[in-house]
Amino acid sequence: MKSHDRWLGVMALAMTLGALPLGAQAQNHGGGLGHPNRLTVATPEYAVEKPQSVVVLPPVNHAKDLRASESVYPHVYVALASKGYEVPAPTVVQEVLRDNGVTDWGLVQEIPVEKLAEVFGTDAALFVDIDDYGTHYQLVRTVARVHLRGRLVSLKTGRLLWEGKAKWEDVDQDTSSVAALLINALVSQVVRDSSNFAYRVAGSAASHLIWSQKLPAGALCPDVGKDGTDCYRPLQ
Template sequence: MLKKTLKLVACLMLIALATGCANHQVTPTDYTAFKQSRPASILILPPLNESPDVAATYSMLSQMTYPLSEAGYYVLPVTLVDETFKQNGLSTPADIHAVAPAKLKEIFGADAALYVTVTQYGASYTVLNSVVIVTAKAKLVDLKTGTTLWQGAATASNNEGGNNGGGGLIGALVAAAVKQVINNVSDAGHPVAGAASMRLLSAGRANGILYGPRSERYQTD
């Protein structure tokens, strides 16, 4: 009886493991529209901010040009774009995201626009730790047709290496206190936002954005 019970438990564990693996499989991105559009220039819109930290929008905005440029795209200067919006009475990301793609195409002449939403930005505190997390999602839209070419999401934190220090409970409490002070007196989210931007917008990653025409790895097929 015991052997039968153990076999049944083992079978159930295998089934649960297989089901869990199946549930975590990532669906491959369909790049058909992306390859048909072949965007060469990208307009980055100021990100929507769903976090409580007001620094999130411009912290992300200032760091998204680099990975896209490295991927092989011409990126319109974000400061010039932001100033153009302000001069036309559009001062909030929500208002800017509501502008029709065709109108953005008319104003800036870019092939595609990047719509980004920051869903998490800043530190969360516990007794023994202070972790800064930045999470963002994005979609690339063809400004001529309004078609979504690609979508993605990424997360980064300043605690990904874990806490390998010694010192026991007292050492952990001291380290946590120091970390909280540093996070409070500086924008600790800014470098983490840079890491999240790289993960979100670097080409060559699984289900990531494709290489652009300025890259040696650009594929025309």
């Protein structure tokens, strides 16, 4: 498959997952509360190396919810691939890691960059940490919260190319009465658990992490030659 066709395929997958923003910066839908906190930095080394291919390693989960890594992983993959980079699919990455004896995703960040370069052959690797993930039930509201950190590291030199943070929260709340608040919290606990509320919020957090003006677009982006940041400009 040609690179352009593969990129279009990723865009289609992104729309299916609902993980992509409507513009260069993600928008929050459904009445949630967005807290981007995108403290992102692109280093001078990025401009020198200009990585085109990036392997996204399985996110390291520091949250209590054991589903965090598997939920966040595909969203980060789609966001980065749609930014114009060549990105191996998560299933391929996981299979390669297992073939090389790595089954604990919590240890992936300890793998030497030389080994990652040998195994995956990409220009860089994206390391992701999940600091918070899950649905938090409070007295009168239900909050889904996802906090992510990301580091883009060169597999040629081991140097940091980019880093960023993203926080996203979505809140269910009815302020009509105390009784309504309590009922809403109870109902939300049942409904949101069954539909994995935090999974959708993870998509917004991943979009905020990747879709920052400080992370230049990859070589596959149609607009990469214009300003190096926006991957596409949809109709408003």
